[in-house]
Amino acid sequence: MVDTNPLLILYPSSSQDHIYHPSTSQNDHQYSSSSIYEKIGWIKRPFNKKPLLLYTTFGAIFFFIVIFCVTYNMNDEYYNIMMMTSSTPADPMIIDTNSPETVGRGVREGVSEKSFRLPGADLAFPWTNYMLAWQRTAYHFQPPNNWMNDPDGPLFYKGWYHLFYQWNPDSAVWGNITWGHAVSTDLIHWLYLPLAMVPDQWYDFNGVWTGSATLLPNGSIVMIYTGSTDKAVQVQNVAFPANLSDPLLLHWVKYSGNPVLRPPQGIQSKDFRDPTTAWFVNGKWRLAIGSKVNTTGIALVYETADFLEYKLLDRLLHAVPTTGMWECVDFYPVSTTGDKGLDTSVNGPGVKHVLKASLDDNKHDYYAIGTYDSESDSWTPDDPELDVGIGIRYDYGKYYASKTFYDPKKERRVLWGWIGETDSENADIKKDWAGLQSIPREVVFDTKTKSNLIQWPVGEVESLRMAKKEFNELEIKAGSVLPLEIGNATQLDIVAEFEVDSNALERTMEADVLYNCSTSDGAAGRGVFGPFGLLVLADNGHSEQTAIYFYVAKGTDGNLKTFFCTDQSRSSLANDVGKQIYGSIVPVLNDEKFAVRILVDHSIVEAFAQGGRTCITSRVYPTKAIYGEAKLFVFNNATETSVKVTSLQIWQMNSAFIQWYPFDKDIE
Numbered sequence: 001m002v003d004t005n006p007l008l009i010l011y012p013s014s015s016q017d018h019i020y021h022p023s024t025s026q027n028d029h030q031y032s033s034s035s036i037y038e039k040i041g042w043i044k045r046p047f048n049k050k051p052l053l054l055y056t057t058f059g060a061i062f063f064f065i066v067i068f069c070v071t072y073n074m075n076d077e078y079y080n081i082m083m084m085t086s087s088t089p090a091d092p093m094i095i096d097t098n099s100p101e102t103v104g105r106g107v108r109e110g111v112s113e114k115s116f117r118l119p120g121a122d123l124a125f126p127w128t129n130y131m132l133a134w135q136r137t138a139y140h141f142q143p144p145n146n147w148m149n150d151p152d153g154p155l156f157y158k159g160w161y162h163l164f165y166q167w168n169p170d171s172a173v174w175g176n177i178t179w180g181h182a183v184s185t186d187l188i189h190w191l192y193l194p195l196a197m198v199p200d201q202w203y204d205f206n207g208v209w210t211g212s213a214t215l216l217p218n219g220s221i222v223m224i225y226t227g228s229t230d231k232a233v234q235v236q237n238v239a240f241p242a243n244l245s246d247p248l249l250l251h252w253v254k255y256s257g258n259p260v261l262r263p264p265q266g267i268q269s270k271d272f273r274d275p276t277t278a279w280f281v282n283g284k285w286r287l288a289i290g291s292k293v294n295t296t297g298i299a300l301v302y303e304t305a306d307f308l309e310y311k312l313l314d315r316l317l318h319a320v321p322t323t324g325m326w327e328c329v330d331f332y333p334v335s336t337t338g339d340k341g342l343d344t345s346v347n348g349p350g351v352k353h354v355l356k357a358s359l360d361d362n363k364h365d366y367y368a369i370g371t372y373d374s375e376s377d378s379w380t381p382d383d384p385e386l387d388v389g390i391g392i393r394y395d396y397g398k399y400y401a402s403k404t405f406y407d408p409k410k411e412r413r414v415l416w417g418w419i420g421e422t423d424s425e426n427a428d429i430k431k432d433w434a435g436l437q438s439i440p441r442e443v444v445f446d447t448k449t450k451s452n453l454i455q456w457p458v459g460e461v462e463s464l465r466m467a468k469k470e471f472n473e474l475e476i477k478a479g480s481v482l483p484l485e486i487g488n489a490t491q492l493d494i495v496a497e498f499e500v501d502s503n504a505l506e507r508t509m510e511a512d513v514l515y516n517c518s519t520s521d522g523a524a525g526r527g528v529f530g531p532f533g534l535l536v537l538a539d540n541g542h543s544e545q546t547a548i549y550f551y552v553a554k555g556t557d558g559n560l561k562t563f564f565c566t567d568q569s570r571s572s573l574a575n576d577v578g579k580q581i582y583g584s585i586v587p588v589l590n591d592e593k594f595a596v597r598i599l600v601d602h603s604i605v606e607a608f609a610q611g612g613r614t615c616i617t618s619r620v621y622p623t624k625a626i627y628g629e630a631k632l633f634v635f636n637n638a639t640e641t642s643v644k645v646t647s648l649q650i651w652q653m654n655s656a657f658i659q660w661y662p663f664d665k666d667i668e
Helices: 035-041 052-082 129-135 425-431 459-464 502-507
Strands: 147-156 160-168 177-182 190-197 209-213 221-228 232-241 253-254 280-281 282-295 296-304 310-312 318-320 324-334 351-359 364-373 377-380 398-408 412-419 440-447 453-457 465-471 474-476 481-486 491-500 528-539 546-554 560-567 581-585 596-600 604-609 614-619 633-635 643-653
Touching: 147 221, 147 398, 147 412, 160 190, 160 209, 209 232, 209 282, 209 398, 296 324, 296 351, 310 596, 318 377, 324 364, 324 398, 324 440, 324 528, 351 377, 364 398, 377 560, 412 614, 440 560, 453 596, 453 604, 459 465, 459 491, 474 481, 474 633, 491 502, 491 528, 491 633, 528 596, 546 596, 546 604, 560 604, 560 614, 596 643, 633 643
Parallel strands: 147 209
Antiparallel strands: 147 160, 160 177, 177 190, 209 221, 221 232, 232 253, 280 282, 282 296, 282 324, 296 310, 296 318, 324 351, 351 364, 364 377, 398 412, 412 440, 440 453, 465 643, 474 643, 481 633, 491 596, 491 643, 528 546, 528 633, 546 560, 560 581, 596 604, 604 614
16 A cells, blocks of 8 residues: 555645545535535525424324325235236336435345346246356356446556456355456457455445546556445545556555545435546546435536545536436547547537436436536536436446446547346356446447437457358338248347338328337237337247337327337246346438347347447347257238348357466467
């Protein structure tokens, strides 16, 4: 341990007001609780004592009525919740968002997140080792074994891409969270390295939780992460490389003055986590931390000159009522005029800012595009109806706790996301792993719609493409399913374009204004224009299949809307896995065909519609459609209209052969 800042202090602080000093007590230099409420527009009013007796009388009567009603309905309500089938297309908020005991990404009072899995998951399925072995992916990143969750501190340094990640090295369930570490030269072929950080200090005794990396202009690296203390208080800590000349960044030193930040007054001790990468503005660094006040999700902003002392700014970066706890907040610029990524500190003309939050209430990642005011350190969404938590999601499937970084090597913004499990905890323990990372995605502003982002798998994944089959101008009649003879269908990269008769689209008088992916009948439902798409990981008898499809419906305004969905309701014969229907509206412009790209990697299916405007990640658990029994089909379940597959390209995908770094060899 060292007692001084190992980083070159480039911008010394000119003010000591409200700066937190690590050596001071928790109660010093704190904002009053009212200041947090004022930040979100709530003012505490003085209490009027005059009607106290009246309030008390009516309050007592109301109390007894409520107790009677709750007691009467409790058993029926509990029964209804627990009787939901595992294929119910629901988005339940299972954890009480008002509880200060809520802890993100896995645990509430020490209980694994699998305790809150979909109802029905307690029904044991006779999984065999043969089935479970097939589930492990070939080209997605996952640790050698055991539990994984959030991606942490991704960066590019001295020729290597670095990925740190939340890992339990001892078990396939959440707990004992350390920072795993891996490196790659291309974001696809990864090499495991020794643990970067472990919970060995009082301030991270209950876990080295999520954090972000900031690369300074002088070449230094500062890692800021959340630690759960020995008292389960969430605090922010600093670590830095022990040797900046080491391109592998094998050893990390925790600052002896940790923690550098504790929850300010008005913020619960377990609602203060996941610092962002810092950005530089007006001579100081800024970083955001996720939190909540009651049910309002907020992003606090701190200012620092040296990453050791911090000032909580007077204004929130942003807040959205009813969205609950914000975790894994991300904040970054995108160019509105080009396709290059931007360093996190860039601002000015031709730049928008993306604010993203992972909602602890429903475990989904929401983003919004807006404008960052560097003078007030606040962000405003372009469209309030598409604000964080109520508008657009990165991914409409099993995708959470995402984090981006700027890649200076290729001038791009790269996005990582955690793919969690929906099977039983017993199955995870038996297969000896749980969780993995998505294929990293390049993120750019959609210059055509100007309202959303484009996400696309990084180009390097195409290095895994092997044998190719191509089909063109296939006509799929209404109600038809066509098998595609491609051989093994376990590891695929599929690119397809569909065309529907535009005249028929214009002539249709049938309205389907209430269509919604999650509440529909999935691929089995039938409409005038859809569903149509592909069936992956399907057996010949279709007892198991995962459908990826489009559905065209009329809106209340008479205009056509296109939905992009995945249907997992028949993805597995197992009764202890989630089988949801995912999806949302995807913008399809007048001159565009219906386009989809699908990455199949054993039990993971990532789908990208219209060049990446809408993305869906499916975590599936087939029992029959595995190994050589996994097949691929194209289908059209519309009632009247044929669909033409104008282009269909399918590549077999090689393995990424992820392995331990060969320290006994020189691989550079």
